Amino acid sequence: MLCGFLPSGSAMSIRHSLLALLQDRPRYGYQLRTEFEDRTGASWPLNIGQVYTTLDRLERDGLVQKDGGDGDGHIIYSITPAGRTEVREWFALPVSRANPPRNELAIKLALGLTIPGTDVGAIIQAQRAVSIRALQEYTKSRRDTAALQRPADTARVLVLDSLIFQTEAEVRWLDLCEARLMQLSNPPA
Template sequence: MSIRHGLLALLEPGARYGSRLRTEFQERTGGTWPLNIGQVYTTLGRLERDGLVVQEGVDEAGRVLYALTEAGRTELRAWFTRPVQRSSPPRDELAIKLVMAVGAPGVDIREVVGAQRRHVAEALHGYVRQRAEALARAHEHPQEMARLLVLEQLVFHAEAESRWLDVCEVRLLRLSRDGGAAGAPE
């Protein structure tokens, strides 16, 4: 997740202070990716160091306002036009867990898969419900469209994880039938 570029995008309409940026980021993403206020200010400091934002005075409450520089606008436009690279996928805890569970003594990998499958089913149910709510409100509240897009991604990721767990289960069953260790306790 690019907090750096997300903050630049939120500064595009005008100067903001850190806690407002945090609130707007969380609203825009439907609360899916909460930000720590320290993370916001650390990122703002780096953006300032890199010449992408500047401090632009303080508001009536004494909060420091940050604004985009021309270099920040250029970086933001470039970010919007660049595809997100998938060449080095992030580490996935579930994949690591399953890889480590294969053949691990005392671990029944089928139980690991089953527990994850139940969790994904619950999460998917929740995302689908939230998506329906956001869809119903999207026409009245334009900010719901951003939340709807995030929820769509969560639904698709959960569906993909569920399909991947199906494949894992089939492979493990085949492995155990062929006489290999499937990670079941002996």
Template sequence: MSVKHALLTLLDRGPMHGYQLRTEFEASTGATWPLNIGQVYSTLARLERDGLVVPAEGGDESQRLYAITEAGHDEVAAWFATPVAGEPARNEVTIKLAFAAGTPGLDVAEVVQIQRRATMKALQDYTRARERAGTDLAWQLVADSLIFAAEAEVRWLDHCEAKLARAAALRSGPRPASQVPSAPAERSGSRR
């Protein structure tokens, strides 16, 4: 997530101070990604250093207003015109399951189930949040993204579970003929 670009986009709407930026950021994302005020001010300092924002006139003495520069406008336009790189993010669930699969004596299927329960709860929470979003388009889009990501994670966990079952079946080897289920007996009579 680009806090830098999000803050620049908010400043493109008009001058704001750090607390306003934090409040607007959290309102735009439905408070899904809480933003530390220290991160806001350290980002503003870098933006000022890079010539993308400047101190603005107005406001009270206790809170410094910032305004976007022409270079900042150009940075926002470039951000919106550039697709997000398709680099895979470090997903802790993926890493956890990859390491769990190689850990002797660990019930990886249970690790999958623990994650599935947590993801299903998150999915329910995101669905309720989307309903509360009302007509707020920004929050609807964020909630939809979270819902789709959670649904994808559930599908991936289903896939992991199936792979684990196949791997367990291969490890146990072929079953003796006495344990292989026989074909169901045909019913008498014919079907037409």
């Protein structure tokens, strides 16, 4: 499994992702969770409780309905016509950049600079090491997945490409943070 995270503000993407998966066929919660993780390369693991909470809200909003059970105690959900409309609209609209998700690392560094006694340089170094390891893991996973050359793996490759680019950008940003920190400690005469 890739070391991923679910950014804050992602509740809408989970909501719409579950609706999109239900367009294929009715499923129960665990199947939706597994299918989401399979299609995204397990980059963003879902908590099964989050899946069922989201399904309850989707049902409340009239976007899914319960179709009974499968005989093994699982409740099967299917998408409603309103849910199909919601998914079509989600796919048609670009992702808004008006309210970027919170970036815990940026917040940590910004606050660290203002809290006396905080070693921001150590925070940057520790994060850089973790980010470089993640970058190596994503790159290896992408190489292994792309080598399979199966159409179903294209979705995973796209997700991995996104994670690689984001992580590369984070490492570059950490380099910039370190340079700015050095400027602060060595102000011009």
